[in-house]
Amino acid sequence: MAPPTPSPDRAASGRLPHAFTTPGSSSFVDFLAGYAPELLPGNRPVPAAEVSAPHGTTIVALAFDGGVVMAGDRRATMGSMIASREIEKVFPADEYSAVGIAGTAGLATELVRLFQLELEHYEKIEGSLLSLDGKANRLSTMIRGNLGLAMQGLAVVPLFAGFDLDRRVGRIFSYDVTGGRYEEHDHHAVGSGSVFARGSLKKLWRPGLDAAGGVRVAVEALVDAADDDSATGGPDSTRRIWPVVATVSEAGYLRVGHDELGDVVGEVEAERRASHADRGGAR
Amino acid sequence: MSMPFYVSPEQLMKDRADYARKGIARGRSVVVLQYDDGIAFATENASRALHKISEIYDRIAFAAVGKYNEFENLRVAGVRYADLRGFSYDREDVTARGLANAYAQTLGTVFTTESKPLEVELVVAEVGREASGDQVYRLSYDGSVADEHGYVVMGGQADKLGGLLAEGWRPGLTLREVLRLAVDVLGAAGDDDGKRRSIPAQQLEVAVLDRTRPRRAFRRLTGALLEDLLAPTLDGAPTSTPPAPAPAPQGD
Numbered sequence: 001m002a003p004p005t006p007s008p009d010r011a012a013s014g015r016l017p018h019a020f021t022t023p024g025s026s027s028f029v030d031f032l033a034g035y036a037p038e039l040l041p042g043n044r045p046v047p048a049a050e051v052s053a054p055h056g057t058t059i060v061a062l063a064f065d066g067g068v069v070m071a072g073d074r075r076a077t078m079g080s081m082i083a084s085r086e087i088e089k090v091f092p093a094d095e096y097s098a099v100g101i102a103g104t105a106g107l108a109t110e111l112v113r114l115f116q117l118e119l120e121h122y123e124k125i126e127g128s129l130l131s132l133d134g135k136a137n138r139l140s141t142m143i144r145g146n147l148g149l150a151m152q153g154l155a156v157v158p159l160f161a162g163f164d165l166d167r168r169v170g171r172i173f174s175y176d177v178t179g180g181r182y183e184e185h186d187h188h189a190v191g192s193g194s195v196f197a198r199g200s201l202k203k204l205w206r207p208g209l210d211a212a213g214g215v216r217v218a219v220e221a222l223v224d225a226a227d228d229d230s231a232t233g234g235p236d237s238t239r240r241i242w243p244v245v246a247t248v249s250e251a252g253y254l255r256v257g258h259d260e261l262g263d264v265v266g267e268v269e270a271e272r273r274a275s276h277a278d279r280g281g282a283r
Numbered sequence: 284m285s286m287p288f289y290v291s292p293e294q295l296m297k298d299r300a301d302y303a304r305k306g307i308a309r310g311r312s313v314v315v316l317q318y319d320d321g322i323a324f325a326t327e328n329a330s331r332a333l334h335k336i337s338e339i340y341d342r343i344a345f346a347a348v349g350k351y352n353e354f355e356n357l358r359v360a361g362v363r364y365a366d367l368r369g370f371s372y373d374r375e376d377v378t379a380r381g382l383a384n385a386y387a388q389t390l391g392t393v394f395t396t397e398s399k400p401l402e403v404e405l406v407v408a409e410v411g412r413e414a415s416g417d418q419v420y421r422l423s424y425d426g427s428v429a430d431e432h433g434y435v436v437m438g439g440q441a442d443k444l445g446g447l448l449a450e451g452w453r454p455g456l457t458l459r460e461v462l463r464l465a466v467d468v469l470g471a472a473g474d475d476d477g478k479r480r481s482i483p484a485q486q487l488e489v490a491v492l493d494r495t496r497p498r499r500a501f502r503r504l505t506g507a508l509l510e511d512l513l514a515p516t517l518d519g520a521p522t523s524t525p526p527a528p529a530p531a532p533q534g535d
Binding site for chain 2: 121124
């Protein structure tokens with residue numbers, strides 16, 4: 001056995017290191033854990049004191065006939081400050097799934113990048129896609145690896161949704177900081193505004209929604225969350241910054257276009273404005 | 284006490300090279316051809332699962348002939364190399380040139396230091412935004428690298444098939460034309476008694492790096508799509524009459 005020096009054979013003569021040609025798992029995370037563990041987010045030293053870093057907030061997901069919608073607002077906060085008003089928190093995990101992340105923004109985006117790579121790596125090595133449950137379980141393992149940082153207030157809480165190619169339905173999974181994985185039925189929300197978004201989803205979601213109806217319900221839920229939660233950003237009509245909304249169905253991951261979303265936001269706002277029109281507001 | 288026989292280095296290298304060449308020549312050929320919108324790969328392969336052509340990264344693909352376990356091992360190493368590099372730096376920073384170098388060093392080291400050379404020949408190809416940006420590297424069992432333009436043949440009867448491709452290939456062919464050419468050439472390798480064959484679509488493994496696709500350019504062509512591409516054109520024009528060149532892209 002070679003002595004356990006840091007980064008063995010990495011510079012050896014430019015040839016591919018033995019770790020690369022060793023047959024093993026199809027998981028990129030497992031490969032990194034063996035070859036370059038310092039690149040894994042969970043393997044870094046845990047900060048001694050609490051760290052203040054930007055936090056991402058509300059993500060909602062709901063099922064419709066033949067798929068799921070996932071949407072996230074665009075705000076990141078740091079304490080009582082707005083750290084970003086155009087951060088994106090909903091991403092394609094692969095062609096048939098989406099992941100949205102609430103919690104520490106820096107760790108979350110890194111985790112998403114690793115998760116996307118994990119799925120693509122498996123697909124390239126094996127020549128086939130992981131099952132939706134398999135993808136959900138991989139995410140669970142990765143969240144568990146982050147527990148040390150979560151204890152220091154750097155938690156990452158994802159929401160995962162995808163189109164199940166075997167069952168032909170959209171499914172939603174939620175997680176806790178310890179990596180617990182829970183399948184949600186019909187709809188779910190995570191993040192600071194999730195309490196209000198969930199209430200909204202409960203009243204607005206109904207069976208048999210189509211994709212456009214699902215997008216509308218998701219936007220309403222985010223508007224309701226932004227109404228009551230200061231860390232959730234509503235649609236910004238001044239700068240024309242809309243939430244990130246995506247559908248995942250048989251056709252794959254499709255982000256709803258800027259103009260199309262602008263129309264939906266416009267309708268929601270117009271409707272709400274009309275309901276306050278004759279009362280002159282609270283003066 | 285027995286002394287090992289002296290073998291001259293020339294003889295040693297020659298024996299190894301002969302050994303590797305023999306192993307490689309036993310397999311079916313793989314052809315790689317540039318076309319107007321990308322790079323096409325084709326080989327005769329009845330298996331749906333044991334691929335000779337694979338995706339490495341967004342715009343990089345891999346094709347191999349020789350011993351399956353050896354090139355599969357190199358393929359997996361290439362995917363790990365590319366994914367690790369893309370994760371540490373950026374997706375843009377993964378290049379076919381870097382990968383070809385790593386493969387060349389690996390093949391070269393194994394050839395000179397290990398008891399048996401790898402019986403493989405590889406192509407690493409990267410599709411560019413323009414045809415001029417395409418890169419095709421061919422790597423031999425001893426680690427030598429060649430930067431190829433236009434087309435490459437690897438495997439048994441590579442010389443004969445290369446000659447046929449040289450006659451049929453020219454820049455700016457369409458996908459349909461290069462695939463017809465590839466299948467004709469692969470069929471010309473003949474069966475055991477040297478007769479020309481026509482290879483049915485089910486026996487072919489065909490993939491492309493399509494430069495028009497947004498991120499992952501690699502795509503396998505199978506089933507009805509492949510049959511349609513290989514079907515004779517409706518006007519019955521033989522491939523020897525070149526169609527009018529595609530209109531020049533408008534500058535913008």
